[in-house]
Amino acid sequence: MFDNLTERLNDSLKKIRGQGRLTESNIQDTLREVRMALLEADVALPVVKDFIEQVKERALGNEVGKSLTPGQAMVKIVHEELKTIMGKAHEKLSLACQPPAVILMAGLQGAGKTTTVAKLARWLKENERKSTLVVSADIYRPAAIEQLQTLAGEVKAEFFPSDPSQKPVDIARNAIEYARKKYMDVVIVDTAGRLHIDEEMMAEIKEVHAAIKPIETLFVVDSMTGQDAANTAKAFHDALPLTGVILTKTDGDARGGAALSIRHITGKPIKFMGVGEKTAALELFHPDRLASRILGMGDVLTLIEDIESKMDKEKAEKLAKKIDKGKSFNLEDYRDQLLQIKNMGGVMSMLDKLPGVANLPAAVKEKVNDKELFQQLAMINSMTPKERKSPDIINTSRKQRIATGSGTDVQDINKMLKQFEQMQKMMKKFKKGNILNMMRGMKGNIGRRAPF
Structure with missing residues (x-):
């Protein structure tokens, strides 16, 4: 959601973000572009009018003029007014009554x-x-x-x-x-x-x-x-x-x-x-x-909450204990990790919540899809239990059989095995419980930090 609006707003605000001084003229120019971006996003006209008026009033007031970085202050105002029209804060479901x-x-x-x-x-x-x-x-x-x-x-x-x-x-x-x-x-x-x-x-x-x-x-x-x-x-x-x-x-x-x-x-x-x-x-x-x-x-808080709620904690702890004991990360474990990503909505769903990803060119984002994830799962599922537990035994003839079984070619198998080896090296750096604790720590830090 918001792909087109994000691109248009970022283009509009990029011009003013680097300005050392804001004038009524460049504020008006920016707001004209913001208005067009909102209308193209099919935002209701009364909402657009009120939004532009509020941003304009704050931008032309002392709020921006007194800021050491007026461009950033303008972005902050837009951010706060976007929050306001959507409701400022999350409102919980009300369940406080005599059941049911x-x-x-x-x-x-x-x-x-x-x-x-x-x-x-x-x-x-x-x-x-x-x-x-x-x-x-x-x-x-x-x-x-x-x-x-x-x-x-x-x-x-x-x-x-x-x-x-x-x-x-x-x-x-x-x-x-x-x-x-x-x-x-x-x-x-x-x-x-x-x-x-x-x-x-x-x-x-x-x-x-x-x-x-x-x-x-x-x-x-x-x-x-x-x-x-x-x-x-x-x-x-x-x-x-x-x-x-x-x-x-x-x-x-x-x-x-x-x-x-x-x-x-x-x-x-x-x-x-x-x-x-x-x-x-x-x-x-x-x-x-x-x-x-x-x-x-981005929206790193939601991403971390997704990981915390949708990650199979039992499997994560089991894997952490296994690595802590010095046992190697194998293709069975790699498949579990791919399935976890799939359960969290796929690669693009996770990337969309990372800062800066929305600003990547469309051509770059189009290359990032879940096709490779499903393809890698098909490759691992085409292996024997012995091959998944001992990837070193996968020779050329085995690769050919796996490729035929998964509808891929040997080049795809080699690429997947290389990515697996990189993951294997990374997993060695984690000790018992570190993955989940790292996520919880990140969540706490982000919650205390303002976006500007």
Whole structure:
């Protein structure tokens, strides 16, 4: 997300960053380019107007003039105003009530609502240690009920069965009563989506809301619809007392207009964003971190949190003990590391969160993809257990067999083995527990350091 906006904003701010003195003229020129960048990112016009006005007022005031580095001060203002329009700080999910806490999910058809229900159930289980019941009140699309049942099994959430012959209000009430008897912590109610906003849909969801009185009413919206997402969210907010928004498909949205418009237009915080198709691909929405990402400063805190939460700690400790005892890092271990990267969303997902990567030329970024990662996994999977444990025995004939089995050639095998050897040398430098401790230490240091 934000690829195009990041590139345009960085081009605009680069010119002013190195200026020793800022004038009304060069500030106006920069803001004109920033305005165009935001409009091209499909940010809603009222949001763009307010943003430019705020930045202009602060830039022409004493704030920049008194700074020893006025160019950097200008970037700081843009960073802070980006945070402001997205909500300044992350707003947590509210679960402080007599269990079960009820979460009502609303949204248009095709926004990824049912998948998001499963993602949220998984997030609650893994991060909040909450037992969760999911139920579908979508009586118009039987496939939605089946889909949620399948996803519930995948994320190990309890599923409450429903039927198209029932009324949505009765389905929701019955599910909550069941959860109460079972002493469950959370109930997530999935509602019917429509292709557009209509009175019938709003009347039905209002009735469900009034009957179950949810502590959270979350609007699920496709970020790829840009500022239309913000307008749709406002229409729902006018009909329902929304408590927050979940942005979906942000991994496919290169513009970011929805993320920059929704809070300003609805007054409601974005609480989560979907960053992929898998049920683990749900991230907390941190305006400060996202503002840094937009300006090409990366998001190392989120990257470290991803590593801490998604890394298989048991395997990491086992590997650390093995290396500590002087045993060599083999291709079985290398495969485990590649699988960990895959589970964290792949190479590009991790690189996007590193400072400076967003400023790399498009041609360079295009070369970095997950094709090589999958290819290397295929190569290792084509080896015998003996070859994976003792890579030194892999001679020319074995390489040929491995290449045929993985759909690659011997040159690819040689390249992979060379990278493995480099990884092997690096792993020797780590002692027991150092990898995880290093990550925790980095997180603490970054948290105390300002981005400017």
